[in-house]
Amino acid sequence: LPAAETPTTPLTAFHLPDDYAKLTDAPLQASLDPGVRMAGLSSGEFHGFPAWLVETPYATAAISVFGGQLLSFVPKGGQDVLWLSPLTKRQPEPIRGGTPVCWPYFGKMGQAKGMPSHGLVRTLPWHLREARREADGSVVLQLAPPTLAGLPLRLGMMLRIGRTLTQTLVTENTGSQPVVFTEALHNYFRVGDVRQVSVSGLDGLTYLDKKDEGRAHRQHGDWQLLPDGHSDRIYTHATGPYVLHDPGLGRHIRITTRGSRSAVVWNAGEKAARGIDDIGAGWSHYLAVETANVAPDAIELQPGERHELQQLIEVGGLK
C-alpha cells in the first residue's frame, strides 16, 4: 500500500491566543444559569472535577467543565461506558479518560512543534449554554468552549443523554478564508481486559500505523490487540458503525457515526504505559475508539460553512 496518505490541501496552522495560559488556569465552576436549571441536571463534582451531572430515567452522565469532557455515561443497571484513569492529572493538564474533544487539530497534525497535543479546547473551561428535557426524560445539552481570539473557527457541542448517548461537534468557519482542520471525539471506553476485546466494522479498511512510521496497511477481520500489546492506528475512509465486543464486562458498545471518515484505535500497551504516568497499570482497562476526521480525511470549510461530526453510542449485552 502507498506510504502515509496526506490531505490534498495542507492543514491550517493554528496559533495559541495570547491569553491561552490564563484560560487553562481559570477557576472552574459548573455554573447553572437560571435559563438552564431543570430537573435531571445539577452541578457538582465527578472524581473531584467540577462537572454538570445528568440524571435521566435511563442513564446518568457527568460532563467536566474542564475540557467540556464527557467523563461518565452509565446506563441504568449497567457499568460506566467510559474509563477515567485513577491516575489522571489535574488542570491545567488534560484529563486522561472519558471523551476528550480534540479540536481544531488531532495530535499535532499540521501544527508547529510547541502546540499542545490534540488541539486547543480539552484544557479550557467550557460553558453550558442550553439545556432541555425531552418528553421521555432524555436530557439535551448545548455546550461550547470560550471564543479564542484569532481562531477563524467556532465550535459548539451537543450531548443527548437518554437510553443512548449522542454527541455532535459543530464547527463553523467564521473567518474570510478556507480552513482545513482535523478533529476527534477521543472515547476512552472502559473494558474488562483489552487483551480479550475485539472491534468489528473495520474489516478491509486501510489504516495508517503510527507504530510503523505512519505506513498504510489493510485491516483483515476484526481489530484485536497484537500479542506485543499496542495499537495506534488511524483507519481512513471509514464510515462505521463499529462494535466493541467485551467478554470481560459481558457487553458490546456500538458506535454509529455521521460526518466522520476516520476511526482511531489506540491502546498504549503494557510496556509504553509504564512510561505514561497517568495510565500505568490501568492500560488494560481501556480501549480508545475515536470518531474522527484526521489525516487524509481532514475537513476543508469555506467561509460561513458548517460541519457536523456525530457519534451515537449504544450499549447492549454480549452478542
Ligand SMILES: O=P(O)(O)OC[C@H]1O[C@@H](O)[C@H](O)[C@@H](O)[C@@H]1O
Ligand atoms: O497523551 P495524549 O496527548 O492524550 O494522546 C494520547 C494518544 O491519543 C491517540 O489518539 C493518539 O493516536 C496517540 O498517538 C496518543 O498517544
